[in-house]
Amino acid sequence: MSDATKSQSELQDDHRDGPEHLPTVQTNATSTDIPAIAFQEPESDAEDHVSNQEKPPPLPPRPTRAASHYQAPNLGPAVLRSPPSTARPRLQATATTAVSRTDIHTHSYQDGSRETYAASKQSSPPPTSWGGWSSIRRLKNQEASDSASIRSYAPTLGTGGDVESLLGGFAAHEQTSGWNIFNAQLKECGLQQEDTSEEDKVLENFDQEFDEIDALDPDDITEEKLLARWQAKRKHFMILSSAGKPVYNRHGDDNLISGYIGIVQTIISFYEGAQDQLKGFTAGGARFVVMSQGPLYLVGISKLGESDSQLRVQLEALYMQILSTLTLPNLTHLFSNRPSTDLRRPLQGTEPLLSALADSFTRGSAPTLFSALECLKIRKSHREVINNTLLQKRCESLLYGLVVAGGRLVSVVRPRRHSLHPSDLQLIFNMLFEAEGVKAGGGENWIPLCLPGFNRNGYLYMYVSFLDVEKAEDQYESSPASRHDEIAVLLISANKESFYDLRTMRDAVVEELEKNGSMALIRTAIRNGRFAATDIVPGTVLHHFVYKSRPNVQFVMPSYEPHFTTLLARRRLLSLYHTLHAGAHAKNAHLKVHHCISRSSISLAWITPSFELYCVAGPSASRNALAQSANKVVQWARREEERIFIIGGAVF
Helix, strand or coil, X not given: CCHHHCCHHHHHXXXXXXHHHCCEEECCCCCCCCCEEECCCCCCCCCCCCCCCCCCCCCCCCCCHHHHHCCCCCCCCCCCCCCCCCCCCCCCCCCCCCCCCCEEEEEECCCCCEEEEEECCCCCCCXXXXXCHHHHHHHHHCCCCCCCCHHHHCCCCCCCHHHHHHHCCCCCCCCCHHHHHHHHHXXXXXXXXXXXXXXXXXXXXXXXXXXXXXXXXXXXXXXXXXXXXXXXXXXXXXXXXXXXXXXEECCCCHHHHHHHXXXXXXXXXXXXXXXXXXXXXXXXXXEEXXXXXXXXXXXXXXXXXXXXXXXXXXXXXXXXXXXXXXXXXXXXXXXXXXXXXXXXXXXXXXXXXXXXXXXXXXXXXXXXXXXXXXXXXXXXXXXXXXXXXXXXXXXXXXXXEEEEECCEEEEEEXXXXXXXXXXXXXXXHHHHHHCCCCCCCCCEEEEEECCHHHHCCCCEEEEEEEECHHHCCCCCCCCCCCHHHCEEEEEEECCCCCHHHHHHHHHHHHHHHHHCCHHHHHHXXXXXXXXXXXXXXXXXXXXXXXXXXXXXXXXXXXXXXXXXXXXXXXXXXXXXXHHHHHHHCCCCXXXXXXXXXXXXXXXXXXXXXXXXXXXXXXXXXCHHHHHHHHHHHHHHHHHCHHHHCCCCCEEC
């Protein structure tokens, strides 16, 4: 068939397949709207040699080599960009079963998809390890959402039986040539993963992060050296008033950071004057997040790769710590009468609490990240005995009663229509087990405080008694018990005159717990520590995991040993959990399973309405083994739910 005798359908195919008629993206540089995609109609320059009575439709231009220079629109880093197609080959006049002299073959992948390619000297079939390439192309053609991630389609696995429902149908292989091909494809598309050395540079000398910066003293050290030490910190928290008065800063004194406080206040005021509230920005490799709470500005500066929402949760916790000291009406009253009030005087003595809370965020706080509490794992029957003891010895003025062991909740007694908010319990645990302001080792304390989650307009009164674990028959070794091994009884009342009533109740509760053996069980559970991941799934590839029960707002996790024993290793682990959490809870994400691959580990986030699971394995582990271990962890958690979580608690 010659070019002059082409049928109309073949000409229409040429019209559709020509690369020069692809959609082009038109953007408005002065508008913030999403770029619109417009289709350009081709201009026909074919000459008409047919009579007016039988005039056929105009012929489209034949594709030329110039179309190969078409530039694909920039669709962002989350979309793979395939190279532009070349001009369609010239049709042959001789009889043939092929479209052209080049043979066309079809390649089938393990996931059931197919892709055609030309078997010529210049082309070769796609590599077999790219089993997910066609899946990504289909997602692109079907207008995949912004949450689509290249990491969710790593071409290292195929179908794997029961794993298909969890990880999208990829089999399990070790990181061999497929991994190298995958990295090569990412590099060609401009999506090459960051070198892990960058993370190493950020966390270099991380153990010095919590060293205090010396006060400005020209005789010993220059201001430039102190400023360099301050800038080397990976994380900063600043609190200032709307008038620019400093309230709190984690590192450095007022003389050192006064200039920075002024700059921050100026930037915030500029945006407020333009009726555009500043929420965050990036500068100098750090993320700045700004939160406004009444007369206060809270600023978080982080180089640890945390998301804005995660930093806002931390800033909210610092604000709640301030409210727990002042209450909201008192804070509002101070600034309504005098906007330039220096809030450091009313907050005098609370700086250790704020610093302890800020340092826990820098080290990595699982309760803050997951907005949940951790409970001590004991038998359901043993927990019921402790609950019944608290109910039987309850005094009339009691509002809440808690037994806490090493920062983990053992038992709670509460009114039927009132429950403790997790953020309030985190403030209490920070005060008792992180800061050094509360006496431990058998002492007792009477502390007025505001629990903002319960009522931010008034005070409650908390009686705290630490029990000396050294007095038990089954003592620890000669070294004294650390604060995280302490057992504390917390009794909270709305009556400020109930100190002696709560003390009497504490004595009765401790005596009964010693008599029925519950105190010995608690000490044994503390001594045994957290379980290992291999205790749950023998021979598992998991190094660590976190299982959160969403209805109970509680989580459980194994011991950090043996893979995360150092401060730096734990920070790396929490950074990985931050990445998984941010990806799974992104604003426009609708992911149930989020899988990440790096050169040092593979990890998985599994989100359902009833639970959240985050798990980490070594880099040599297969995705199949990771999914099987995740399933077994979920089965174990459901089976042991009444041991690892407090279901309901004691209610009166």
